[in-house]
Amino acid sequence: MKNLKFLALFFTTTLFLASCSSDDDNEPINEEEVITTVRVALTGGSVPITLEWKQLDESAGPAITVSGDLEANTTYTGVISVLNELENPADNITLEIIEEDEEHQFFYQVGTGLNISNLTYLDFDGNGNPVGVSFSFDTGDASQGNFTVTLRHEPNKDAAGVSDGQIANAGGETDLEVTFPLVIQ
């Protein structure tokens, strides 16, 4: 009798536990942290230039577009925007980055051959360290080469050279790393 009671209790408990997890959500999950699009708006020349790196599906290749050539010997101001276009409307991840500015930093690498100098951060976090959503640079003579934008999550902003935009000691994880082929006319 005692055994029977125990058994009944046991099975009831089991059924209850089992029924907790039987909700079937057959909805696709749109990855929330995905960055699909990086857009850099460059102003300062006679025509604004837009650089775009877009990949809506990781297994398909990216679409990289540069709207035009940069002008020689000009100071450009850049503003970067980072989007998740899988969401509708697109999720502006730049806002998340600005909100967590102490944990993020953009780095800009000028490839061999490309005459860009004087890269300067125009925005800073609460500790006075650079963030890099806005920046500026000067173009030199006509040339071409790669321009790489990297976003690091939780970099060590106090490490040597990091606040000057040198990535070598930054550490942290790469949230994005995109390269644009630029031409200076």
Added chain:
Amino acid sequence: MRIIFILFFISFLSYSQNCNQTLIGRVTDFHDGSPLAGAVLIVAGVEKFAQTDFDGNFRIENLCEGNYTLQVSHPECDTKALQFTIPYNGSLNIRLEHHLEELDQVTVKGSAAIDYVTTQLENRIEKEEIENLSYASLGDALKTLSGVSSLNTGSTVVKPVIQGLHSSRVLIMNNGVRMQDQEWGVEHAPNVDLNTAGSISVIKGASALQYGGDAVGGIVLVEPQRIIRKDSLFGTTVLTGSNNGRGGTLTSTITKTKESGWYGTLQGTLKRFGDFETPDYVLSNTGLFEKAASFRFGLNKFTYGFEGYYSFFNSETGILRASHLGNAQDLFNAINSDRPLVINDFTYSIDNPKQGTTHHLAKAKFFKRMSNFGKLEIQYDFQFNNRLEFDVRRGGRGDRAAVDLELTTHTLSTDLSFDANSKFKANSGLLVRYQNNFANPETGVRRLIPDYDKYDVGVYALGKYILNQKWILEGGLRYDYNHLDADKFYRKSLWESRGYDIDFPEIVVEDFGTQLLTNPVFDFHNFSGTIGFSYSFLDDYELLTNYSLATRAPNPSELFSEGLHHSAARIEIGDLRFNQEVAHKISVALSKTSGNFQFTVNPFLNSINDFLLIEPSGVEQTIRGGFQVWDYKQTDSYLLGFDLDAKLKLTEQFDYSTKFSFVKGYEREGDTPLISMPPANLSSMLQYNNKGLNNLRLRLESNYVFRQNEFPDTNFEVFLPISETTEILDLSSTPDAYHLIHLNADADFNLFGENDLSVGVTVNNLFNESYRETLNRLRFFADDLGRNIVLRIKINY
């Protein structure tokens, strides 16, 4: 009731005068009905006794008419009392429970006729060693056995590797319940608290078919403490403190047993560590907080009984911060740095990345022993496993798990054993299982393992024939049917690039734009079997030879994976087209089982058709940069090697023992070495035991791990835009050989009773060596643990 009593009373009175009656009868074994010679029968109150002859017969003369109590005893049996009335018509047949101790043991183990396996080697860790390792994990304890190594993610996530194989190929039985704790993942450690175990056994092969037919690697049996039928209340508390990790373990067990067969055990463990340390730096975010409890109760009568068991396991495990990577550039930086790129001050707090696992296990088991036949067992068990993985995330999402999987399993199993014949024993059983996996969509990360329902049915039959004192033959067959029904979302591009749009257009349920909902359904028919013999010769030599056939259906991770693995910075892709892997394993064990010199040598060959493995296939460019892509594939492979154990008694007080494990694995085509094979390992121990001096035990252990010199080339070339260079990422090269010395000392003291207090100290890695372990997935980022001094106090009450 009263009427019956009066009737008895009257009958007693009316026949009390006649005193020349005779009682004849026979005493036999309960199981097989064989006669018991030498049983002593005493008639209480009248000083009459008798002894059974060779055929189990007895005769008691000159009895007066009336009611008597007869006490029957036999050296190998439980003493039994029974009532009888004179005159007695016919012969009194008395059945005794033969082999009391052996039966108690099997009752607890759960398999009556076959003690796991007879023809395949079984290695065992006993209670005392388990208590000494109470601060460690199940995987750490198993590693003390030859042929068992571990696949680690840091020092706290430890998966057992048996003769080169792990994860879904190693079956873990926890108190008779097959663990369903998402064992498919390489960074998923068994959700078992070592301290619940009374003993742990490893069978290095698939021959114990009653537990499953897919143990391509082997079987780990975590068994609770034996229950002995006597009135007793006892318990043990073990407290340990470690300097490395600055934490410790508290574990307690209390057991109440009754002679009537009732018993109950309550057990709990708390384990807490902060960041562990190498000789040179803190391993940031490697803390551990583990809570476990179990409750077991039951009735263990001779002819019937039941057991209820519930265990809870919860663990929060930090994963080395420096191992969380963004892309190939980060991986390159990490590999090429001698030290982890994140080193913070010591802390107890566990931040992201971390794992949280919870496991509930409940079971109810009933058994009925049948005279002249054997035993029937019926067991129902329920398991609920929840796994949470927290990543370093943006936008305050760190508090939300990136992986949240709930695995629910119900199993009903029966085992019918036949042990009534002294030469032939058999087991057969049936298993029905239902499993549901639920991937919580709240994570905001695509499901790693899809929602699925799985149904399994298994049947088996095993037999053992004892030919004579020397030869035992054993064989068995098992069939398992698996039905898997999943709801899986695929990204359209992957669906097309894998060619699924051509091969499986019919399983698409709905098109969501960039993603497709599909309904893959699999049916697997798996056959497994075993055959072997054991041969004893020259008094103390034993030769075991066993062939086992194991068939394993691909697991959900091998079928469905398609995504980024953060700690490996790689994309892993499974395949819907996989079929089962089929392993043929031949193992031989030659042992000398007594004397001052004892040894076991155990060579094996495991030939696996359609072995599932993962290997690099290319580099994928993403917005985060380059990632290496790893594809699962099937290829015919084989593993071979041997384990060696030897023990030499030097004097009454000194013992020397040594263990050597060696395994090699290759793909059959081209003899490419298999990835993640454990390197050869030599471990030697010198032990001193002085029983006169507080049972002082000293142990000096040397552990030499060779360099793994055979490995597949998984290096890859990647263009790093920051430096504008193409670099080779060296993921294949294995760490150097290392040699560690460990020290162990224990002594017993009298606190309230005899030897109820035991104090010990263990020093692991005595010389604080820096080393890296081939099978530690975090070896690219950091060294292994430095010196660890563990103090241990054990109280028995």
